[in-house]
Amino acid sequence: MAPTVHTELAGVFSITAGSAWLSGGDSLLGPLCSVGLPLAVMLVRSGKKLDRMVVALGYYLVGCWPIVGAVTGYWGSEHWGIGVVVWLVASMVLSVPWVLASGPVGALMAILITALPPIGVIGWLSPLNAAGVLFPGTTWLGLLLLLGAIPVIYTPGCLRKYGALVLVLGSIGFNLSYREVLPPHSWVGVQTAIRPSNNNILKGIANNQGVIEAGLRAGAGAKVVVFPEAILDNWYPGTQHQLSSAIPRGQIWLVGAESKNSGSDAVMLTGHSHSNPEPVAKAAGLLLGGDWIPWEKDSLRPAWVQSVFxxxxxxVWASLCVEQVQPWTWLEAMAQRPDIILAMSNDWWAHSSTAPGIQMASTRAWARLMDIPLVMAVNLGQSQKSSSDLKAVFDSLRAVRSSVS
Structure with a gap:
């Protein structure tokens, strides 16, 4: 059996692992420390089901705290109470499966239950994220190595001692040999700072023009230009014409839009003088922010299953918004073996929330695991960063990429 400690000490370990998601920003610290969750729970003495859940709860309460900021940022500060309730409920639901983790089989079951639907639709902060940090470029093998480490930790004697050594040395070897795959120069992600129109027609038209200007500026010389998720409020014929008439010949734009025809948060393909009225991809993850209201006929609805296009x-695989923190959608991506990942998100609401950093950290970890180039397109609110700040950041990234290639 694995060594055991008092519940309080295991709880401190768990809380520290959860806090890495907040302090790490969009770095790989959060994904790396996510492996601390099963390690902390396994330290609890056998037979202590409630203690195991409490230890897991510490991890999720800390790591899921940005939910409160996301709710108040999207709906307004007066809805802080709803944010607190959602935070507590999500943390509790994700903690319950860890009562099973009295042995290696139970720990593996807890990881899978919290990563796959139905609970997996809120399965963020999963320990599966650690596979991309520890074993980059290994795809399914990396997941098997991560999951296989749990029985090794539980097994006493030489297997635990030498098995752990092999895993550590293997992780070091994979990281030393790994080189990040860069997207083609002809693929460009557009970073914007556009606030929603909130059904104001004039503001919507102005926003569309802002999207066009950002695409022409950032996409000069590119073949494929990628925009943030839901950057357009609709995909009506007038919007399609406004965009397609401005796109340079030979260029393709992949635009995030709320498609009323398909009732989905979708990726639309458009080019010079023509637009595809149907989405090339729809959001498969749970739509947050009140966009999915099952009992309302006109509500946007998740596709639940997504395919490459x-x-x-x-x-191409498009990961939209909350999908970026949901392991089950990334497992779908791995099974379909895309050549390029599009990380499209719209974070105008995240005034002071760390949620966008968690999204990007998770995305980076899974892209590393799959060894697939990543094209990022993010919309930030004006209150977070000015568009000039964003341009400077991404100009620097392009300069680094050019020097490496």
Whole structure:
């Protein structure tokens, strides 16, 4: 059996692992420390079901805290009470499966239950994120190595001692040999700072023009230009014409839009003088922010299952917003073996929330695991950063990429 400690000490370990998601920003610290959750729970003495849940609860309460900021940022500070309730309920639901973790089989079951639907639709902060940090470029093998480490820790004697050594040395070897795959120069992600129109027609038209200007500026010389998720309020014929008439010849734009025709948060493909009225991809993850209201006929609805689509001969996977923190959608992506990942998000609401950093950290970890290039397109609110700040950041990234290639 694994060594045991008092519940309080295991709880401190768990809380520390959860706090890494907050302090790490969009770095890989949070994904790396997510492996601390099963390790902390396994330290609790056998037979202590409630203690195991409490230890897991400490991890989720800390790591899921940005939910409160996301609710108040999206709906307004007067809705802080709803944010607190959602935070507490999500943390409790994700903690319950860890009562099973009295042995290696139970720990593996807890990881899978919290990563896969139905609970997996809120399965953020999963220990599966650690596979991309510890074993980059290994895809399914990396997941098996991560999950296989649990029985090794539980097994006494030489297997635990030498098995752990092999895993550590293997992780070091994979990281030393790993080189991040960069997207083609002809693929460009557009970073914007546009506030929602809130059904104001004039503001919507102005926003569309802002999207066009950002695309022309950032996409100069590119073949494929990628925009943030839901950057357009609709995909009506007038919006399609406004965009397609401005796109340079030979260019393809992949635009995040709320498609009323398909009732989905979707990715739309458009080019010079023509637009595809149907989405090439729909959001598969749980739509947050009140966009999904099952009992309302006109509500946007998740697709639940997503497929790759082809652009310029490449298999493309679009990860939209909350999908970026949901392991089950990334497992779908791994099974379909895309050539490029599009990380499209719209974080105008995240005035002081760390949620966007968690999204990007999780995305980076899974892209590393799959060894697939990543094109990022993010919309930030004006209150977070000015557009000039964003341009400077991404100009620096492009300069680094050019020097490496």
């Amino acid at each position: 082809i652009v310029e001969g490449k298999r």
